[in-house]
Amino acid sequence: MAELMQGNGQKTTTGEFLLERQEVASPDDAPRVILAPRRGLFGRRAERLGAISEGHSLGPFLRFAAALCRAQEDAIGALGERTLPGIASAVTGDEAPSAPLGPQALALNPDWGDTLGAVAAWIEGIEMPEAARRALKRLRTIDRRVLNAWAAALLGEVSDPVDPVLAPFVKAALEVHWVAMASKLEAARLAPARERGACPSCGHAPAVAVMHAEPRYNRARYLFCGLCATEWYMARIKCSNCLDTGGITYYGLQGQAGGIRAETCGNCRTYLKVLDLEKEPQLDLVADDLATIALDLKLAEQGMQRATPLPFVFAAPA
Secondary structure, eight states, rough: OOOEEEOOEEEEEEHHHHHHHHHHHHTTTTSSEOOOOSSSHHHHHHHHHHHHTTTOOOOHHHHHHHHHHHHHHHHHHHTTOOTTHHHHHHHHHSSSOOOOOOOGGGGTTTHHHOOOOOOOHTTTTTOOOOHHHHHHHHHTTTOHHHHHHHHHHHHOOOOOOOOOOHHHHHHHHHHHHHHHHHTTTTTGGGOOOOOOOTTTTTTEEEEEEEEEEEEGGGEEEEEETTTTTTEOOOSSSSSSTTTOSSSEEEEEEESSSSEOOOOOETOOEEEEEETTTTTOOOOOHHHHHHHTHHHHHHHHHTTOOESOOOTTTTOOOO
16 A cells, blocks of 8 residues: 655755745746647647556546547647637736636637537547446536536536536536637736636636746746646745645655655645656646545545545546
């Protein structure tokens, strides 16, 4: 059974306090916001999921997630290079916008349900967990108004309950549209989101954090949005959930290469995985998050909670 290994991120030495003071400042010449490319993101993620599924205890689930990502790549290609309605008006004006792709952007995407149908049809014939297959069958019977209500809830516009079994399919379709929209934004013009620690493009909470290998990023930490795939700078050794800088500790699983650690906060008892691409350049921010569920389970045993849910995870039906 995998065991937790505590890293050297505890603020117990002078050196680590110095690291925090150095990192609180601007990342110098590194960009503050990084927008994902419109094409290739989901395809590369599918390839990574397929590669790490071999010999993995969660192999069937990871292969299902890979197929879902390939469906997303096809779906974003089907959108073409057309300018999605309203994006130009959402990012123009004298004032820098704050989260221009927030929940209100759902109204700019009346065809997102067609994307949901296309994604569901693409994966219909593949091997998948039984919970996913039952969900896919039920999805065909859901009224479009109900789906729109679920989409609004997943985007944070309303607090209505969402069917947890069908939510991964709905979220996958929304991701296609939000990545497409975010690719049309101007990174330099985006203002920080009003919600602390939230995505400047859409206002979502971060899914994971990443440290890039390229020198131009100055080893800065970027938070990654699981909805629109935007990345934005945030100082290291600082909780992205409550912004506390005390009691930050890092954990990893014994036997792993060290490219993935969980940054835990003793103040709010949440954690965020940090993926270090200098240590493991092949990592994908979603695929390898899924592949390290064992780390999530171990942290749950310690009373820690993820700040955001794992992607593509199906709840058992009641």
